Amino acid sequence: MSEALVAAEAAGAGVEPVPGASGARQFWRRLRTQRAALVAAAVVALLVLVALAAPLLTAVEGQDPTTYHPSLVDSARGGVPIGSFGGIGGDHWLGVEPQTGRDLFARLVYGARVSLGVALGATAVQVLIGVVVGVTSALGNRWVDQLLSRATDIIVAMPLMIMALALLAIVPSSFPRPVLVALIIGFVAWGTIAKIARAQTLTLKELDYVAAARLSGWSTWRIARRELLPGLAAPVITYAALMVPANIAIEAALSFLGVGVKPPTPSWGQMLTSANVWYQAAPQYLLLPAGALFVTVLALTVLGDGVRTALDPRAASRLRVGTGGKREAKAAAEKEVES
Amino acid sequence: MSGFAGFALRRAMGAVLTLLVISVIIYVVFYATPGNVAQITCGPRCSPEQVHQVAQQLKLDDPLYLRYWHFLEGILVGQDYSTGTSVAHCSAPCLGQSYQSDQQVTQIILTKLPVSLSLVVGAMVLWLLMGVGTGVLSAWRRGRFSERALTGLTLAGVATPVFVIGLVLMIVICGQLELLPFPEYVSFTDDPEQWAWSLLLPWFTLALNEAAYFARLTRASMLETLAEDHIRTFRAYGVGERSLVGRHALRGALAPIIALNANDFGSAVGGAVLIETLFGLPGIGQELVHAVNVVDLPVVVGMVLVIGFFVVLANAVADVLYAVADRRVVLT
Numbered sequence: 001m002s003e004a005l006v007a008a009e010a011a012g013a014g015v016e017p018v019p020g021a022s023g024a025r026q027f028w029r030r031l032r033t034q035r036a037a038l039v040a041a042a043v044v045a046l047l048v049l050v051a052l053a054a055p056l057l058t059a060v061e062g063q064d065p066t067t068y069h070p071s072l073v074d075s076a077r078g079g080v081p082i083g084s085f086g087g088i089g090g091d092h093w094l095g096v097e098p099q100t101g102r103d104l105f106a107r108l109v110y111g112a113r114v115s116l117g118v119a120l121g122a123t124a125v126q127v128l129i130g131v132v133v134g135v136t137s138a139l140g141n142r143w144v145d146q147l148l149s150r151a152t153d154i155i156v157a158m159p160l161m162i163m164a165l166a167l168l169a170i171v172p173s174s175f176p177r178p179v180l181v182a183l184i185i186g187f188v189a190w191g192t193i194a195k196i197a198r199a200q201t202l203t204l205k206e207l208d209y210v211a212a213a214r215l216s217g218w219s220t221w222r223i224a225r226r227e228l229l230p231g232l233a234a235p236v237i238t239y240a241a242l243m244v245p246a247n248i249a250i251e252a253a254l255s256f257l258g259v260g261v262k263p264p265t266p267s268w269g270q271m272l273t274s275a276n277v278w279y280q281a282a283p284q285y286l287l288l289p290a291g292a293l294f295v296t297v298l299a300l301t302v303l304g305d306g307v308r309t310a311l312d313p314r315a316a317s318r319l320r321v322g323t324g325g326k327r328e329a330k331a332a333a334e335k336e337v338e339s
Numbered sequence: 340m341s342g343f344a345g346f347a348l349r350r351a352m353g354a355v356l357t358l359l360v361i362s363v364i365i366y367v368v369f370y371a372t373p374g375n376v377a378q379i380t381c382g383p384r385c386s387p388e389q390v391h392q393v394a395q396q397l398k399l400d401d402p403l404y405l406r407y408w409h410f411l412e413g414i415l416v417g418q419d420y421s422t423g424t425s426v427a428h429c430s431a432p433c434l435g436q437s438y439q440s441d442q443q444v445t446q447i448i449l450t451k452l453p454v455s456l457s458l459v460v461g462a463m464v465l466w467l468l469m470g471v472g473t474g475v476l477s478a479w480r481r482g483r484f485s486e487r488a489l490t491g492l493t494l495a496g497v498a499t500p501v502f503v504i505g506l507v508l509m510i511v512i513c514g515q516l517e518l519l520p521f522p523e524y525v526s527f528t529d530d531p532e533q534w535a536w537s538l539l540l541p542w543f544t545l546a547l548n549e550a551a552y553f554a555r556l557t558r559a560s561m562l563e564t565l566a567e568d569h570i571r572t573f574r575a576y577g578v579g580e581r582s583l584v585g586r587h588a589l590r591g592a593l594a595p596i597i598a599l600n601a602n603d604f605g606s607a608v609g610g611a612v613l614i615e616t617l618f619g620l621p622g623i624g625q626e627l628v629h630a631v632n633v634v635d636l637p638v639v640v641g642m643v644l645v646i647g648f649f650v651v652l653a654n655a656v657a658d659v660l661y662a663v664a665d666r667r668v669v670l671t
């Protein structure tokens with residue numbers, strides 16, 4: 001126990017806490033040592049690829065997500081897909097939707113576009129607002145700081161789901177829905193990023209190299225852009241990586257409630273709403289979006305954990321030692337000494 | 340102790356101030372939108388006369404700050420308004436009137452609130468027990484197979500959206516295995532036993548997701564405490580492992596658990612909306628989704644304010660508890 005502890009502390013002490021431009025390689029090296037994170041990264045890459053290639057994939061299948069196929073469902077039995085396993089076959093790889101006969105494979109892969117697109121868009125908005133508010137708050141005078149900090153506190157205090165739900169009520173339905181959902185999630189949940197950015201900026205601002213920049217007459221804006229932003233990257237990326245799966249879940253939840261992404265645009269959450277009553281007649285209609293959501297959120301969460309470990313190795317090594325898995329801790333410590 | 344009382348008082352005043360600011364923001368966002376507010380508030384089926392009447396009731400000719408003041412007055416002391424033929428009174432916490440269902444918003448909320456409170460409070464008890472228990476167990480069994488299994492399980496719990504868990508549980512337990520009937524809410528005052536049975540699955544579903552977060556947090560902060568010097572000293576003095584984990588390390592995890600519980604109260608309320616919709620529980624969440632779908636503005640605004648009130652309250656209580664649990668916190 002104690003050997004590993006000492007080794008890990010020693011390794012931790014030599015670690016650069018703020019990876020700058022040269023930290024990118026260090027980051028990859030640390031991420032590579034985590035098997036779970038690598039698998040997760042591969043899954044995420046595959047999902048992104050599927051989302052980007054959705055038109056291509058459906059073209060290969062010869063289907064599209066919105067065409068109705070009334071001939072493929074049995075209207076006498078309430079719209080159950082004709083054929084075994086919900087109509088799975090060469091034409092429809094994953095079967096068709098009950099009642100409408102729309103192609104499930106096409107809806108699933110186009111749903112990946114909506115899910116990932118909305119989540120990434122929302123995260124981008126959150127990071128943008130959060131960093132601007134946090135940095136301004138830390139660099140501004142007392143009043144600016146007070147005002148922005150209180151505003152941040154209030155944003156953090158407001159329950160995200162409820163606010164997003166309520167805001168969706170008043171925007172006219174002509175507004176493109178996926179963009180709207182991303183914007184609303186982004187505008188309601190930037191508080192934590194702002195807090196992180198403010199705290200980090202307050203720390204960085206006292207460092208010598210920032211003082212040197214200020215003494216050589218750089219403007220505040222230039223200091224913020226050139227000297228502070230690179231230092232903010234690590235904590236902000238860490239948190240943003242964990243926001244993406246959360247945003248996916250929120251989009252799915254809003255669409256599940258019928259107020260998020262609306263038909264005919266496919267979305268996994270929305271598919272689950274209508275699949276609810278079909279679990280016996282067409283189980284894959286329920287299992288596919290549920291499985292897709294589960295795998296996506298899980299992979300992104302594991303990847304987020306890996307990113308955190310790679311960016312904050314001190315906390316990670318402390319935890320690893322704490323697990324008491326002696327072999328694991330030793331191996332980790334040795335690895336860090338080697339690198 | 341006066342320092343502590345002062346701290347609690349300041350925290351309470353801060354909470355009131357936060358609520359006021361939230362109410363201003365919500366009022367401005369919803370009642371200063373471009374477009375015909377009276378028409379939107381009244382609903383699509385309103386005649387021009389009704390719209391005109393609504394515009395008068397909301398005093399839409401007044402400047403915005405006066406309208407807000409009027410709204411606030413309604414909440415604090417109540418207000419009178421004309422229903423066309425007679426004058427009706429809306430007593431103290433008056434949140435306005437739903438023109439689509441012809442009911443006072445406060446009345447709607449009061450009939451729905453017990454359901455939502457039953458759901459969230461019951462689930463909270465369950466998730467604290469399950470989450471902290473799992474966290475302690477995996478910190479105690481650290482490095483062994485059972486810890487790995489628990490860690491994997493909690494990760495899956497964190498990664499599964501709450502409505503997916505609920506949907507799967509409902510289909511498997513109620514649909515396939517027929518262990519429980521499909522939940523149908525029974526009021527506590529009608530039949531406490533049936534009430535508990537009807538809420539069993541919703542409680543469990545809501546708790547599962549949150550419990551996973553708590554298990555991760557409990558485990559992480561206990562492990563952090565276990566790696567500290569004073570624990571090494573205890574161990575050197577021959578304090579047993581069970582006492583180290585169960586007493587000393589758990590104590591270190593207490594403050595973060597309280598802090599997370601307050602933070603997660605908001606997200607649990609969001610989860611409750613999903614669960615109420617999924618299981619058909621007639622609570623605030625279900626009503627809110629309905630109100631959003633039919634654009635019933637007064638109900639939406641009232642619900643958001645009431646939920647905001649509970650979340651701010653939970654945060655304030657947690658801050659005070661946090662200070663009690665962790666003496667190192669500087670009271671400011």
